[in-house]
Amino acid sequence: MHWQTLSWPLRLTPLLGVAAFLLVAVAFTAWASMNFWAGVLAVTLGSPVWFAVLGGLSISSRKMLTQASQGLFDEPIDQETDVNPFGSGQAVQPCLAHLLVFVLFYYSGPEISPMLIIPALILPLIWTGIMLDDSFFGYLLPAKAAQLVGGMGIYYLLAVCLISGSLGYLHFSLQYASSFINLLLSAFAFLYGNLLLGVILYHRRHELDLQTVKSPEQALAEEVAAEQKRIDRLFHEVHTHVNAGNHAHAIKLIEEEVAEDPVTLDPLMHHRLQEYRNEQLLLEHAVRYLSRLVEREETRKAWALMKECLKLESRFRPPSDEVLLKLTRAAAREDAGLVNMLLTDFPDAYPDSALIPDALFRRARICIELLRESETGLELLKQIAREYPDFARGEAFQRYRSRLKPA
Secondary structure (H helix, E strand, O other): OOHHHHHHHHOHHHHHHHHHHHHHHHHHHHHHOOOHHHHHHHHHOOHHHHHHHHHHHHHHHHHHHHHHHOOOOOOOOOOOOOOOOOOOOOOHHHHHHHHHHHHHHHHHOOOOOHHHHHHHHHHHHHHHHHHHHOOOOHHHOHHHHHHHHHHHOOHHHHHHHHHHHHHHHHHHHHHHOOOHHHHHHHHHHHHHHHHHHHHHHHHOHHHHOOOOOOOHHHHHHHHHHHHHHHHHHHHHHHHHHHHOOOHHHHHHHHHHHHOOOHHHHHHHHHHHHHHHOOHHHHHHHHHHHHHHHHHOOOHHHHHHHHHHHHHHOOOOOOOOHHHHHHHHHOOOHHHHHHHHHHHHOHHHHOOOOOOHHHHHHHHHHHHHHOOOOHHHHHHHHHHHHHHOHHHHOOHHHHHHHHHHOOO
């Protein structure tokens, strides 16, 4: 809920509209209460005055409804003070809807009739058509009615309460309960009913296919577009340096960009580099991207990236021996052959690594348990016992070796 909108009916323009309505309503209802013909004169001869106050109040409410439905919750209302019903045709259709409600209550009497349920259900269709499309009958067409009711879902019942309820309260007060407090509350109920309908329309914008000016989706799209432009400019620079043979500076530019938000920009940059079709840059970025994924414990994503890079270059390896071992632990069973290949040349890739015995032990287990190459696995265990006796005395190695004795 956008709570700041609750102050909109309390701004100067709608407050002046409420004051004008109260002044006219109190005076005319007092006049109409004298006798029947006074009431007729109050309605007929006073129609331009009613058009002025109800039209002005309706234009003001329409501005709030439109502002909310378009998602402009923190923006100034466009031409907020221009609520003159005689200056444009904006007030004609709303006042026809007011007249319709007035007539319904006039003929139904002070007792609320069940027959009013059907008009109450239809009135939001008329009112929404007027407010959004300047169309009195537009949303009474079956297709448009189905779109509005289906799009709003259960919220349509709330719209019935807000629009039919507030309009009904306003005209019931004018005809049968014209105390000052009722007239005051009904005027504000009318303003808030329209405002809240606008908020509901905004929150159901996807279902209604409603065009908005501002929304989280539009803000995200603008952000993505701005990001895309920035990366386009970056790749223009990258291309310049690549053409000059300066790959080191090109990758430096990429890393500086990614450093702002690695979680978001690493996958985006990887995708752009795939499109750029420069294998050297792609793999150089992938090495760094891989390490950052492992640092964030996203080893499955890192392993998927590793496999993708190995398809491009079989000699591709992470810069860290520890990273490679972590990646092999994230591999699925069907990747056992690939893991075996990576661990086979582990001592060559990381000749000074203290993790060589760990890599040999892991390879031995993969050969025995997954690849059905027990002879190779047992030879690796013997190699560990011979070349890395300290590791072989460890609990993990001893426990695993003892399990194999019966075999």
